[in-house]
Each structure stands twice: as C-alpha cells, then as structure tokens.
Amino acid sequence: MSHDAAQIRRPETVHGSLFRTLCSVCLALSFSLFYSCARKPALTGLSVTENATRFEIEVNGRRRGGAMHVPPLYDGTRPYSLVFVLHGASGTGASMRKTASFDAMAEDLEFIMVYPDGKNRRWESPDDTAFFDSMISEFQKKYSIDSARIYAAGHSAGAIKAYQLAACLPGKFAAIAPVAGCVFSDAPRDDLEPVSVLHIHSRNDEDVPFDGVGEWNMLSAQDSVEFWKRVNGVSDGPVIFYDAHGIEGTVWKGERCDTASLFYPAAGHQWPRLASDMIADFFYNHPPRPSRIRMRSESLPVAFGFGSAVELECELENAESVEKVSYFSNGSLVGSVESKPWAFQWTPAVRGVHRLSAKAYLNDGSAASSTLNPFVLITAPASGGAAAGGNASMIPAAGAVSTKAEEEQYEARYAVDGDFFTRWSSGWTDDQSLTVDLGSVHTVSGATLVWETAYAKRYAIEVSADGESWSLAFEKNGGEGGIESVEFSPVPARYLRIRGMARSSEWGYSLWELFVHGE
Template identity: 30%
Template sequence: MKNQITCCLAGLLLLLAACKKDDTPTTPKVYRFNSSIQVDGLTRTYTVNLPPNYYEASNLSLVIALHGGGGSGAQFESTNNLTPKANASGFIVVYPDGTGVINTWNAGRCCGSAMNNKVDDVKFISQLIDKLLADYKINPKKVYVTGHSNGGMLCYRLACELSNKIAAIAPNGCSMVMSTPCNPARPVPILHMHSKLDQHVPYQGGVGNGVTGISVPPLDSVFTVWSGKNGCTNPNQLSFSNSSYSLTKWLSCSNNSSIHFYLTNDGGHGWPGGLPGGPSSDIPSTAINANDLLWDFFQQYQLP
C-alpha cells in the first residue's frame, strides 16, 4: 500500500511539472520597432520592419529607405509598398526620418533646414547601420540604400562617402547634388529610376518646379561621373526600349559593379509602382515596379 501511494505521488508530481512547463508563457515575437539614437545632440528616429521569417533566419539583407523632402519614414512606407515586398522576400527594411519642421536630408546642395543647419546625415546613417547590425541578424555585407527625391540625393552622397558600409544604392526621382568632390572608397553599383515627365527634378537637369529652388545636374553628367568612379569600360549601352520605358546600362565595371538607368515615359515625381506621395502629388509610373527592380538588383551585390 505504501509503495502504491508513493508511486501515485510521484506520478502526480510529474504531471504537475509537465503542466507547469506547458503553461509557461512564451515571449511574443515582435516584428515592428520604433526607435531612436542620439547623433550630434539630435534625437534621430527610425522604424524597423522585420520579415515574417526573421526569428528562424540569419544573415538577412538590410534595405534603408529614405523618404523625400517634406515626407517622413511613415509616409514613405505607406506609399511605396516596400514593406510587403520585404515581408514576401525576407529582408529587413528600415525607414529613418529626416530633420526639421519639414523633414529633409542634407544631401550637399539640398535640401531645406538639414542643409542650412549642416545636419550630418551621413554620420546618422553610418551610426544607424552600426546600431542595426548590433541589434538584428543582418549580414554586414548586404546593406543597401534606396530613396526618393531628396532621399535619393542622399543615396548618392552616401555612395560617395560611406561606400565601405553600403553595398549598392537605388535612388529614384533625383540627381546628385554633392557640394564636395565625390570620392568613394570602392565602386558602388547604382540602379537609378526616373520619369521623363518629372518636372520636380528634371532628368535633363535645371531648376524644377519644386521647393528646392536649386539647379540640378543632368543625369547624363551624374552617370558620367559614376561610370568613371566605377571604372566602366562599356558605358551607356541601351539595353531595352519600348513605348513605356527604356533601360540603359554601364557594364564591364570594376569589381563587377554596374549602373542601370530606367527612364519611364509615364508617371512623374513619384515612386514607380507605388501610390502618390500626397494629395497633390504626381501619379507614379506603372511602367516599372521600383520594389521588384531594386530587390533584384541588390541581390546581385555585396561588400567584399
């Protein structure tokens, strides 16, 4: 009888232990983070979106998406549809915010209070990359930057000054407006998207109808600079053209880099395949999809 009681008690204890283990709450998996870092006395904010496979994956790619002048990370995310692409394709996307009452980036000769106050946005993005690499499961060789308008301008400045941390860039609806010589430490692959109908930042250069009030260089001159920086020996080759868009490539570049230029015949100053940036913004091009193009392009490159 004593042995039976002992066995029953032992079985009951095992059952209770099993129940306790099953009832232990698990830490919920979080996929969205709003955070900030301090840079030069300024609180710099950003939003992180992790893909659904994040907690089972490793060595993920990071895409930093820079909004246009007057926008914000939240606004850019809501109109470019890049987050659904990131979730489907399994990469991390981060949306930083510019500075000022009207958010802008200091891209050199543009734009707004960020330029006037000499805000060091290159330093911000550099420290942001360091923070993200420390906090998340990111492959440091697979960090990429994309951006629209003023954000695209900053893409070019980052390529000039932060090429040791950024594998490739994909600017849209912008030009390069450096105020100092561009001296990248390595060739930088570039995918540029633009509309012929963009009157805010004309692809042929000059002063657009936007609030920047500056004259931007024509894209031909920008690509001439970068084909030289990238050591391209097969420049300016028309790869494809139809009634909707053309694709020009600069190939045979150093370290297998390249430059791809998509020029659409429709749309305006908007994110191709996305939504208008605001109530009075241009209707974006439907001839190409920026998110598909940039992700296909980025996957071809990584830092040495």
C-alpha cells in the same frame, strides 16, 4: 503620388511663375547641406518598439528614428540584407513605407527594411551622415546583417541624400537606388569608392528636372549616371534589361560594381510604377549571387478559374549548381521539383490574389530567391468549371465613367483597359465614384481592385441592372490599398460602381485596374 509632387499640383493657389520660384528656393535650400560629409562623435543606443515597426536612436544627444519592418520569419540564424528607404521633402518614414511597398517583398528576399525620418521632414541636417553611420552600426548589433549587403534607396530629396551617403560613407553600401534625384556638379569626385547605382527618373519630372538645374548646380539624370559610370569603372557596353511601355532600362557592367538607369517617359515626380520591384531586384543581385532565378510570368494568365491547374516555370543562371526549385504562393510552399525543366503543375486551393515566387536551392548549401515576381487572380470558374477548361469568371468591361477625373490622362476607361501602366484617378474629394458598364446583365459575384498609392480607407461596391436603381453588394472600412479581392452574394447586374467614402490621403482615389468577377 508623393508629397513632393503634391506641392506643385495646385498651381492655381499661387501665380504660376512665383509658385515655381518659391519651389525652387525651397528645394535649393533643402539641398544646400546634402554634400557636407562632416561626421560627429560616435553614437550609441537603438530602441525598437511597436512590434519592430518603429525605432529610435541617439544622435549627438538627440533622439531620431523612423519606421521599420522585420520579416516575421527572421530568427537570426542567417544574415539578412539591410535596406534603407528615404522619403522626399516633407515626407516621413511611415509615409515612405506605404508609398514604396517593399515590405511585401522583404520576406522572400530576406530584407530588413528601415524607413528613417529626416529631421523636420527634410534631409539637410549636419547630423544626417552620423545618423546613418550609427544606424548601420546599431542595426548590425541587434540583428544578423550581411555587411556586404547594405543598401539605400530614396525619392527626390531622399534620392539626393542616397547619392551623398554613397560618397560620405565609403564602403558601407553595396548599392543605391536614387529615384527622381540627381548628383550635384560640385559633389566630391576624388577617391570615391565604387557603389552599384540604379538611377530612376522620369523625363517629364518638373520638380527635379531630367535635364538638371543649372542654378542649383544639379547635373542631369544622364550626367548623374555618367558620373557614377566613371567612378565604377565601366568595362562593358550597355545592356538593355527593360524595354516596354516607353520605359528604358540600361545597365553598364563594371569590374566590381554596376551602373544602371531606368528612365520613364511620363511618370512625373512620383515614385513610379515598378520602381520598388526593380530596386529590390537590383539590390538582391548586387553583389551577384551564385545563381539567379526568375519566374516566367509571360506564360501565366492574369486570372484563371478555381480548380484548374497552371504550370509554374522558371529561368535559372548557373543551373548546374541547382539541386531543387521550390514554388510559393503568398509565401507558402506549394511544391518542389528536383530536376529539369524545373516546372511544377499547381492547382490552387484558395481563391483570391496569389503572389507567386520561387527559390533555387544550390549544392553549396545556399539559396537564391526569385525577384520581379508575378501575381495571378484565382476566381470562381466560368460555366462548365475546370472540366470546360478552367476559364476564370472575369466579365470584360464595355466601358467606364466616373464622377470626375483628376486629369484627362487619368480618365475612368484606364481602370478597365487591362494595362497596369495606366490608371484612373478621381477628383480630390471623398465623394467620388467609378462606374463600370458590363454591356449586358450578368451574374456578378465579386471584384478585384488594384489600387495606386491613393487608395480608399472606406468604400462601397454597388450594383445595378439599369444604371438607376442601385443596391449595396459590399462595403469596407479600413482599407489598406494594394490589391484587394472581394466576393459577395451573386446578383444580376449590368453596372458595378466603386463609391469612395473616405480617402487615405489628400489626393483622390486611384486604381491601376478593376476586374469584375461573375458569369
């Protein structure tokens, strides 16, 4: 959930129509300076602090900065891509860093991530263009940056700023990815340089409507895409690159740059599921690389038992140029193959969540990393162990209830339905819980929690045989969200309860999926 979304999620605090009017006025004011391209004098000075997680830079005599992430393996021996991710109105670079979760992919894809702070948490300063111009220059001085691979993504007001930067800093960006933000009808149209664009939007967005806002001179999402299709000189018809869960991904090829859209049916004004993965894939492959590699995730189980083997496979473009394919789990090499069909039998040595990836080494000395990478969960094997087929010890849920759901579409059952595009979301207080019914008593030994943005900083896992008498199985203080896989001493139980005690945000607790481990 974004702060932009949160600003309209409590209409009971202000009369509905007045509230919407106030939101419109605020957004209109925040957008009023977005297409001012005036530049200020040259800027100098970049300071990187806090173990390369914060930076500051001088802009017209003032210090501005934000959050950042440099992959630990960066050593300056080869150029990395530079990726800016812009927060929405009232956000910060640090909050955007948590929301977008690009850092986990940065190591594999050799991205240096920068999450700048808007002035006064907005993107309406006349210094903004100079701020980005200076950041590009100064980061290139401090780090080895591929000047052909500089990118900008943004949410809401940050998305609109990304569109503005593509126009006001011609030739600087290889691609942009605006999320829930559109082009203004009075944006400059002449002499624009082609830039690859991936526009992401939800059809039910109420803050920045999919169909545009006439009184703001804001084009619709579709017209924003058409605007950049004309700039980019589309030469080929549309190609569908994603079609699932009602999400439509389409790309139009241009001579130099591509234009793409990813439209969601009902993601609201949030940073939607899969957005970061799709953006990372789009950026990494624009401009095109000598080869492209993708792991075959459809052949992988979501979970399997410790001690059993699974075959890792990939698809390759220009496979004749490939000399070797290496496979990785959580960034660590697990094996390599040097001939077709480029498949590898992997027997994991560690339980828990494994993020899988692959890299193709080419005969010209370059390498291509996989994108849209899957994860698998390795648990204790079911009875009989690996010899019995290595099935994962996953206990299916018979049902789930919670203390309170934020809305009907976020009921408890969506946390155990096996669908990573539905979720449970609680009420907006600390004392909330989700209880899973396993149907009968099992030996329970752990759980995996796939958190949405609204995760728990402190939570407990409790178990019960009868739903009345509960015992503590696990407690965590200092949760960081994402995917958490925990184990505890085996205990007989029919019910497992996640009890939230401290939230990470103003919202409640939200889980995409919950898996229970045991027999």
